[in-house]
Every structure is written in structure tokens, then in C-alpha cells.
Amino acid sequence: MEAYDDGSTEGTMRETGRRGSATGWAVAGGLALVAALGVTGAVALTGGSGDGTGAREEAVAAPPRRTDPGVPPANPGAPNGDGAADTGDGSIPSARQLTPFDTGHAALRRLDPALLKAVQAAAKDAKEEGVDFFVTSGWRSRGYQQRLLDEGVEKYGSLAEARKFVETPDGSQHVTGRAIDIGSADADRWLIREGARYGLCQIYANELWHFELREGKCPVLLRDASR
Template identity: 50%
Template sequence: MSRLLVIGLIAVAAVLIAVIGHQLSRSPNSSATLPPSSSGASPPNGEAEDPGEADGVVPDDVTVFDDGTPAVTKLDAGLLKALRQAATDAADDDIAFYVNSGWRSPEYQNQLLRKAIAEYGSEYEAARWVATAQTSPHVSGDAVDIGRSPATEWLSRHGAEYGLCQIYKNEPWHYELRAEAAEHGCPRRYADPTEDPRMRR
């Protein structure tokens, strides 16, 4: 009798394990629906998918004239116009303006911040390179990162004529529109984003 009882208990346990396992495999990962922490420090578990072009990820060899890439087309209209005017003139010197990053979705910006925190070891160090989604001029479409040194060198010499200014000393590729620069020159650059009052909102 005891042997039958043991066999019965084992069978019941096996059925329970199978049922629980089936339920777990069908239920979504509850943490996938949790928002990231407000600081962006904790990556969400079970994130559905990595950001793509619709979030502002830029494929290779995209220029400021690419009308099929949201990172370019969702830039502020004034910034994009100035970039295209400058790029047209730079083309006379055989220089193209490639875009490493432009407009970004808040989700993409938060992912970049989480990666920066992991890479640099603290939120403070990460803030020298990546802003929050709430403060980033990339999310608002007001900033562009220009790739390849000939273009950034050309812009460092001529960008102010178009209102295109480097904002941070540690990011020579990061440009924003400062319309008054055409007459008064670009404003003093911050050492890095941690000095920028906009990042303290």
C-alpha cells in the first residue's frame, strides 16, 4: 500500500510540475511591462526588442540629405535646413555630411543611457556623454552627431556661418542650431553635458 501511495504522489507531483511549467511558458514575463527606472539605471528585463530605425537608429552611410531615415527627417526643420545648406557648400570641397545620430525616441535614448552607465560605472560619468530622455536635445530633434573627421573639421571652421555650433568640448561631432552664431559667433562650449544647465531640468 505504501508503495502505491508513493507512486501516486510522484504522479501527482509530475502533473503539477507540467501544469505549472506550461502556464509559465504561456504567461508573459511580468517584468517586460515594467518601465525603466526614472534614472535609466536599471535595464528592463525581457525588453521586447532593440530599437530600430523608427526609434532613430542610423544605418551606415546616411547623409543629411536622406529623406528615408527618421533620425534625419525628424530633426528640427531649422537645424535640418542649416545642415543641408552647409553640406551643399561643403560638397564643393568633396566633403559629405554623414549622420551618426540625429533624432532619437525616448526609448532609444534611455537604452543608450543604460549602456553608458554600465560602461562608465556610474550615472555621473555616463552623464558626461549621454543625457536622459527628458533633457536630451536628440529626443527633441535639436541635435545631430556628424560622422567622419573631414566633415567635423569643415564644420569647426565654417559651421557658425550657418548657425551650426559645437556645444561640448568633449563631443566635437555634436552640433546644434544657434541662429545668432551667423552674426555673433558660436557661444562658449561647455566642457561636457554636465555643465549644460539644460541637463539639470
């Protein structure tokens, strides 16, 4: 869940030269995506709760990649099989673009195997249509989830507000390996449209990038992670 998990590409951040907390980027990413979809599309996707306001400043092509600036790699020089440092807690360095096939990374390796398989199948089919999937967040350790929540509280000023965007370690499906965040905005649009065929469902109206496995029809969207 965690609204601020963001789908994303890095370009946005580099282009704007702005840095922010993971939460900030996630929210910015979501708003950017809403903006990219257009107000009409956003309203349709969010069941009428999205109005796209506030999105102008961040109206860029794709939501930014999740950043986790407070967490340096435990062993920055260590290759993990695909040439990138992996802290083992599921966090993905901002310089990394993981695909659903980078299973050497803990964020993917520790996902529910059925979810991983579904995402890989969808990614293959999307690729045929010219749409690339990037994994902006997958499995997370409890400690990593807690850090994200703490950052959210700092950003939004209260736990109640933060909880609209970030789950607790006990509540997060990322911690159980049953949730994945996908970018770019194009990939999210593709997956919202086609995901049910793979059992992949958007769950929260305010998190266009967050998908979980469901059987049968996708459920009615929840407003946000605090519901």
C-alpha cells in the same frame, strides 16, 4: 549632446574588427578625432581641456559609426524608401551611411526643420570642397536615448560618469530634434570651422561631432554634457 554620439565612418570598426557599445565607440571616436587633430589642435578646440592622452590605441583616421548592437531592426526586411531598415526610433544601423539628404529615415525626418535645412546647406558647400557629411545620429526617441544612457552607465560604472557622455531623455536635444551628430572627422573639422555661417555650433568640448542651431555667434564650449 551625448559625448558618445559619434561622428563616423564604418571603416574603422571593420578594419580593427572590434565591436563595442555605442558609448565605447563614441568615446573612441572622439579620442580618435582628437588624435587626428593633433594635440595642439585638440587643445585649441577643447579650450585646453583635451590632452589627447589615451587616444593612441584608437588613433585612426575617423571616428567609428555609431553602433547600437543591442537593438535589432524591428522589421529587418522592410525598405524605407532608400533600401535600409528603419526602426523608427532614430537609431541608425551600423551598416548604414546616412547623408543629410536621407530624409526618409526617422533620424532626419523628425529633426527640427530649421536644423535640417542648415545642415543640408552646409553639406552642399562642404561637398564643393570635397568634404562629405554623414549623419551618425539625429532625432532619437526617448526610448532610444534611455538605452544609450543605460549602456553608458554599464560602461562607465555610474550615472554621474555616464552623464558626461550621454544625456537623459529629458535633457537630450536629440530627443527634441534639435541636435545632430556629423562625421567624418574631416566633416567635423569643416563644420567647426565654417558652421557659424549656417548657425551650426559645436556645443560640447568633448563632442566634436555634435552640432546644434544657434543664432549669432556660437557660444563658449561647455566642457561636457553634464554641465
